[in-house]
Amino acid sequence: MPDNADRQAVLDRAAEGGRITPEEALDLYRSAPLHALGAAADAARRKRYAGTEHIATYIIERNINYTNSCVTACKFCAFYASPKSDDVWTRDLDDILRRCAETVELGGTQIMFQGGHHPDYGVEYYEEHFAAIKERFPELVIHSLGASEVQHMAKISGVTPEEAIRRIHAAGLDSFAGAGAELLPARARTAIAPLKESGERWLEIMETAHDLGVESTSTMLMGTGETNAERIEHLRMIRDVQDRTGGFRAFIPYTYQPENNHLKGRTQATLFEYLRMISIARLFLHNVAHIQGSWLTTGKEAGQLSLHYGADDLGSVMLEENVVSSAGAKHRSNRMELLDLIRAADRVPAQRSTTYEHLVVHEDPAEDPSDDRVVSHFSSTAIEGGSAHPELNLIEAK
Numbered sequence: 067m068p069d070n071a072d073r074q075a076v077l078d079r080a081a082e083g084g085r086i087t088p089e090e091a092l093d094l095y096r097s098a099p100l101h102a103l104g105a106a107a108d109a110a111r112r113k114r115y116a117g118t119e120h121i122a123t124y125i126i127e128r129n130i131n132y133t134n135s136c137v138t139a140c141k142f143c144a145f146y147a148s149p150k151s152d153d154v155w156t157r158d159l160d161d162i163l164r165r166c167a168e169t170v171e172l173g174g175t176q177i178m179f180q181g182g183h184h185p186d187y188g189v190e191y192y193e194e195h196f197a198a199i200k201e202r203f204p205e206l207v208i209h210s211l212g213a214s215e216v217q218h219m220a221k222i223s224g225v226t227p228e229e230a231i232r233r234i235h236a237a238g239l240d241s242f243a244g245a246g247a248e249l250l251p252a253r254a255r256t257a258i259a260p261l262k263e264s265g266e267r268w269l270e271i272m273e274t275a276h277d278l279g280v281e282s283t284s285t286m287l288m289g290t291g292e293t294n295a296e297r298i299e300h301l302r303m304i305r306d307v308q309d310r311t312g313g314f315r316a317f318i319p320y321t322y323q324p325e326n327n328h329l330k331g332r333t334q335a336t337l338f339e340y341l342r343m344i345s346i347a348r349l350f351l352h353n354v355a356h357i358q359g360s361w362l363t364t365g366k367e368a369g370q371l372s373l374h375y376g377a378d379d380l381g382s383v384m385l386e387e388n389v390v391s392s393a394g395a396k397h398r399s400n401r402m403e404l405l406d407l408i409r410a411a412d413r414v415p416a417q418r419s420t421t422y423e424h425l426v427v428h429e430d431p432a433e434d435p436s437d438d439r440v441v442s443h444f445s446s447t448a449i450e451g452g453s454a455h456p457e458l459n460l461i462e463a464k
């Protein structure tokens with residue numbers, strides 16, 4: 067049984083960028099003192115970003131939810147409606163383009179196209195929409211979808227996932243957001259998403275995407291009753307693929323939200339579990355560049371703390387979000403507040419691109435952007451044409 071001296075030796079190795087085993091990671095995750103774990107992760111972050119270690123990044127993006135119709139019925143999900151239900155809605159292309167126009171107007175650089183597994187939406191649907199978005203707004207990066215959507219659209223269209231990826235990439239998809247990873251180990255995944263593809267299949271499709279030159283981020287949903295060992299196994303599965311492809315740009319753990327879903331909030335991850343995960347991800351995933359703190363699901367203070375536990379990025383000012391909001395995530399921010407939060411956490415904020423280049427480094431608070439329309443929102447999906455900001459209702463797609 068390792069003691070704290072043994073653990074410190076493992077932490078020191080990992081802080082230097084050395085590789086640790088899944089067994090070592092599990093022991094650290096369970097038993098290392100929290101501050102020692104965070105200090106090692108912060109040291110690893112500083113070493114990786116030597117020269118820019120004082121910076122923490124954010125992005126301005128918009129989630130665009132194109133439909134809530136979904137045949138997959140995940141138990142943790144508060145967003146979907148069964149395809150035959152009266153609660154189903156879809157957004158037409160004009161509405162989607164108007165949301166893109168607002169994103170550009172507000173200085174957003176990325177859209178995340180996000181929706182349910184609609185029974186009729188095959189590859190052609192995504193080709194048409196991505197091509198239309200790119201034609202009107204070539205400056206917007208389409209960082210969207212994941213292996214689950216690829217599996218579903220390929221099945222609808224009767225093609226292989228590889229062909230589906232080639233076609234939607236050619237139509238305009240820039241990178242995959244890594245949606246649908248949830249929990250990759252079989253027991254934990256089946257317990258919350260019995261109709262989703264297996265974790266192995268999810269990874270196979272992401273690996274295919276990476277091989278085709280379409281990079282992605284990776285995610286983990288924490289707090290639905292999975293064990294610590296399953297959390298570390300999830301990281302191992304991602305690290306093994308990353309060893310082969312190098313295609314995961316970032317790892318983003320986020321916490322299960324308890325409202326309006328079949329799991330009924332019987333379990334939830336605590337703040338300390340979340341911070342421990344941020345740290346162990348930085349240490350174990352030595353081959354993944356970016357670790358993102360999720361203030362949207364854990365809260366702003368947790369986001370600030372995550373910057374001291376290994377995270378280098380705080381995600382986005384999300385101009386619109388409807389998925390985790392439906393399950394109870396109520397945290398909202400705006401760009402000015404996010405800059406203040408990052409500075410209060412002793413970092414210099416920088417707006418980044420999808421590929422993590424620094425677009426603007428906000429060195430001087432006196433020069434901060436002051437557009438108070440750059441606010442994270444959920445637009446009620448019940449309101450036809452709901453938009454990021456009331457003043458922007460009249461912006462038309464050009």
Ligand code: SF4
Nearest residue numbers: 136138139140143182
């Ligand atoms: S998480 Fe995605 S796939 Fe699962 S039910 Fe919700 S919308 Fe459908």
